[in-house]
Amino acid sequence: MAEPPIFDKLALIGIGLIGSSIARAAREFGAVREIAALDASAEVLARVRELAIADDASGDYAQALRGADLVVVCAPVGVAGAVAAQIAPFLEPGALVSDVGSVKGAVIAQMTPHLPETVHFIPAHPIAGTEFSGPDAGFATLFRNRWCILTPPEDAKAAALERLSAFWTRIGARVEIMSAEHHDRVLALTSHLPHLIAYNIVGTADDFGEETRSEVVKFSASGFRDFTRIAASDATMWRDIFLANREAVLDMLGRFNEDLTLLQRMIRTGDGQGLFDFFTRTRAIRRSIVEQGQDTAAPDFGRGGN
Amino acid sequence: MAEPPIFDKLALIGIGLIGSSIARAAREFGAVREIAALDASAEVLARVRELAIADDASGDYAQALRGADLVVVCAPVGVAGAVAAQIAPFLEPGALVSDVGSVKGAVIAQMTPHLPETVHFIPAHPIAGTEFSGPDAGFATLFRNRWCILTPPEDAKAAALERLSAFWTRIGARVEIMSAEHHDRVLALTSHLPHLIAYNIVGTADDFGEETRSEVVKFSASGFRDFTRIAASDATMWRDIFLANREAVLDMLGRFNEDLTLLQRMIRTGDGQGLFDFFTRTRAIRRSIVEQGQDTAAPDFGRGGN
Numbered sequence: 077m078a079e080p081p082i083f084d085k086l087a088l089i090g091i092g093l094i095g096s097s098i099a100r101a102a103r104e105f106g107a108v109r110e111i112a113a114l115d116a117s118a119e120v121l122a123r124v125r126e127l128a129i130a131d132d133a134s135g136d137y138a139q140a141l142r143g144a145d146l147v148v149v150c151a152p153v154g155v156a157g158a159v160a161a162q163i164a165p166f167l168e169p170g171a172l173v174s175d176v177g178s179v180k181g182a183v184i185a186q187m188t189p190h191l192p193e194t195v196h197f198i199p200a201h202p203i204a205g206t207e208f209s210g211p212d213a214g215f216a217t218l219f220r221n222r223w224c225i226l227t228p229p230e231d232a233k234a235a236a237l238e239r240l241s242a243f244w245t246r247i248g249a250r251v252e253i254m255s256a257e258h259h260d261r262v263l264a265l266t267s268h269l270p271h272l273i274a275y276n277i278v279g280t281a282d283d284f285g286e287e288t289r290s291e292v293v294k295f296s297a298s299g300f301r302d303f304t305r306i307a308a309s310d311a312t313m314w315r316d317i318f319l320a321n322r323e324a325v326l327d328m329l330g331r332f333n334e335d336l337t338l339l340q341r342m343i344r345t346g347d348g349q350g351l352f353d354f355f356t357r358t359r360a361i362r363r364s365i366v367e368q369g370q371d372t373a374a375p376d377f378g379r380g381g382n
Numbered sequence: 383m384a385e386p387p388i389f390d391k392l393a394l395i396g397i398g399l400i401g402s403s404i405a406r407a408a409r410e411f412g413a414v415r416e417i418a419a420l421d422a423s424a425e426v427l428a429r430v431r432e433l434a435i436a437d438d439a440s441g442d443y444a445q446a447l448r449g450a451d452l453v454v455v456c457a458p459v460g461v462a463g464a465v466a467a468q469i470a471p472f473l474e475p476g477a478l479v480s481d482v483g484s485v486k487g488a489v490i491a492q493m494t495p496h497l498p499e500t501v502h503f504i505p506a507h508p509i510a511g512t513e514f515s516g517p518d519a520g521f522a523t524l525f526r527n528r529w530c531i532l533t534p535p536e537d538a539k540a541a542a543l544e545r546l547s548a549f550w551t552r553i554g555a556r557v558e559i560m561s562a563e564h565h566d567r568v569l570a571l572t573s574h575l576p577h578l579i580a581y582n583i584v585g586t587a588d589d590f591g592e593e594t595r596s597e598v599v600k601f602s603a604s605g606f607r608d609f610t611r612i613a614a615s616d617a618t619m620w621r622d623i624f625l626a627n628r629e630a631v632l633d634m635l636g637r638f639n640e641d642l643t644l645l646q647r648m649i650r651t652g653d654g655q656g657l658f659d660f661f662t663r664t665r666a667i668r669r670s671i672v673e674q675g676q677d678t679a680a681p682d683f684g685r686g687g688n
Contacts, residue, residue, distance in 0.1 A: 154654075178604075203601050203603050203604045204603065205604075207668075222603055223600060223601055223603075225601070252600070262594070262597050262598070262601060263601065263604060265586070265587060265590075265594070265598060265606070266587075266597075266598050266601045266602055266604050266605065266606040267601070267604030267605040267606065268605075269583065269586075270583060270604075270605035270606050270608070270609055271605050272645060272649075273579055273583060273609075273642075274605075274608075275645070275660060275661055275664050276638065276641050276642050276645055277575065277576060277579060277638060278664040278667055278668075279641050279645075279660060279663065279664055280571070280575075280634070280637050280638045280641050281571060281572075281667060282663055282664060282666075282667060283637065283641070284571075288568070288571070289667070290670075291568050291572075292568070292571060292572050292667070293667065293670045293671050293674055293676065294529060294558070294674065294676070295509050295529055295531075295568060295569065295572045295573070296572055296671045296676045296677070297509050297510065297528055297529075297676050297677070298484075298509045298511075298569060298572050298573030298576075299572065299573040299574075299576035299577050299580075299612055300571070300572040300573065300576050301671050301676055301677045302576070302580075302608050302609075302611065302612055303576055303579075303608075304664070304667055304668040304671055304677075305608065305668065305677070306605055306608055307661075307664045307665070307667075307668065308664070308665050308668035308669075309661075311658050311661035311662045311665070312658065314657070314661050315654050315657040315658045315661060316654075318648075318649045318657055319649070319652055319654055319657070322649055322650070322652070325649060326646065326649060326650060328586070329642075329646055329649075331586050331589065332582065332583060332586045333639075333642075335582050335585050335586050335589070336578075336579075336582050336635075336639075339578060339581070339582055339585075340632065340635055342624075343578075343624045343625070343628055343631060343632060343635075344628070344632060346625055346628070348460075348621050348622075348625055351620070351621040351624055351625070352617050352618065352621045354581060354585055355581055355613075355615075355617035355620050355621060356617045357585065357588055358581050358584040358585055358588060358610070358613045358614070359613070359614050359617070360588075361584055361587060361588060361595070361598070361599065361610055361613075362513075362584075362610040362611065362613065362614035363614075364596075364599045365599050365602045365607050365610055368599055368600065370599065370600070370602050370603050370607060371602070371603070371607045371610075371611070
């Protein structure tokens with residue numbers, strides 16, 4: 077027998093890669109009875125209607141939020157405050173409001189002042205995604221075996237937290253709970269810094285003339301292409317992340333630069349033993365990631381010779 | 383009807399990922415009549431005999447090189463000179479000697495003094511690989527649709543160059559010819575710098591205490607894991623590459639640092655437009671790489687939810 081739905085009505089604000097994946101997963105795994113989709117773009121809403129991944133994609137805020145006991149904001153971090161202000165008048169008393177933003181401290185600071193005291197606000201961040209964007213890019217299994225971090229405020233109701241955990245578990249994720257501040261430091265290291273570095277190295281290549289650029293493309297299988305994938309992610313989303321998590325990102329970047337200065341010196345002085353030791357040490361982390369099911373061990377990510 | 387072999391006997395010196403892939407591919411695509419394998423490690427040779435990917439893996443240099451009209455050195459760049467000295471006495475007059483090293487200038491400088499004038503030396507570098515090492519890691523289709531760069535000396539015989547090109551084409555690669563110096567600059571950008579950065583960011587994570595390290599592993603799907611894959615490559619190989627291509631790597635690293643300083647300033651000063659423009663510009667390179675068949679367009683490298 078199928079498990080009963082966890083929420084009655086889910087309202088999603090923003091139907092990009094993550095929003096449309098939540099819609100598809102919530103329906104496929106029976107996590108909610110009904111789904112309403114809202115988006116700032118009429119074009120996106122039209123596409124959502126074509127894809128038929130929501131029950132209501134009319135764009136009417138009052139209608140979409142009426143009876144919604146779970147409201148998930150899936151908009152870029154930079155507009156979280158504006159979205160909160162826009163939905164606030166229509167939120168049902170007792171509704172659980174959440175989000176999926178990659179930065180938590182700034183989102184909480186932006187959204188909280190607008191939300192009525194009658195709702196439960198529990199921010200969330202599913203660690204899942206691809207380099208593609210928009211409602212067509214989503215899929216129901218995006219969250220399978222991925223972590224979803226919840227950062228409840230200190231006064232959060234246990235029942236609300238449990239229900240949101242159950243929702244994410246139902247659609248495939250594993251749930252972890254931590255403070256917003258801790259989240260922002262960990263993600264600065266595991267996500268924001270890697271993206272910044274990837275954007276930067278692709279930018280370095282782009283600085284060269286056309287001839288070198290075409291050679292870079294041609295011979296990219298030698299390492300470069302892996303960086304271009306994550307540097308192809310949505311520009312608006314990443315601009316907002318770096319601005320919203322400025323302090324933690326700058327701190328991690330400082331540590332990264334210290335290490336890079338050491339490696340640079342080892343190369344310049346010909347310290348082969350130092351380089352070898354450094355390169356050996358970093359293999360252990362890769363092994364742990366594969367062992368814990370966070371990546372495939374297939375060579376080349378399983379590209380299969382592509 | 384099958385094409386006739388391009389060489390009579392291939393001798394491979396060093397049977398790791400690349401050497402064992404060449405052995406498998408040369409046999410599968412009928413590029414040579416006979417294959418002899420040599421390796422500094424008796425263990426590797428024993429494994430080559432078990433895998434039966436060469437006709438002769440006895441380890442006898444005189445026997446392996448007798449009648450070999452193609453000799454390919456597949457050892458780490460740092461031992462290229464020593465290997466050249468070791469094989470020199472046994473090389474047949476007129477034999478074509480090549481290699482697969484990721485750096486060309488230093489390899490040419492190390493090998494040339496040892497090689498007899500009766501052989502043709504044409505260095506090569508197939509832009510192919512995975513993060514795995516050793517004779518078990520190789521496969522016959524590793525070079526399919528990948529570029530192989532040849533860096534012939536100015537006085538190279540056209541016939542020898544054509545024959546080596548034909549060999550690489552037969553085993554699946556596309557051949558490009560350029561100077562060793564140009565190769566070393568292009569690869570410093572497309573391969574050596576990305577690997578250095580990847581090793582460095584994994585090292586930055588490793589500097590943290592155990593608790594943070596375990597969180598880094600847990601939440602690595604957010605970007606970090608892509609870096610750990612290329613930072614899991616062979617430590618000896620990469621130590622040698624950075625030492626052998628020191629000048630070009632330090633030059634590219636300098637450019638990378640300049641760009642990173644600009645991005646850092648944009649974040650610090652809150653220059654959202656600057657960040658957005660930068661992140662938009664870098665998408666074009668990704669598109670070219672996918673269009674030219676140098677990577678898959680499947681989301682997440684086609685990991686399929688892993």
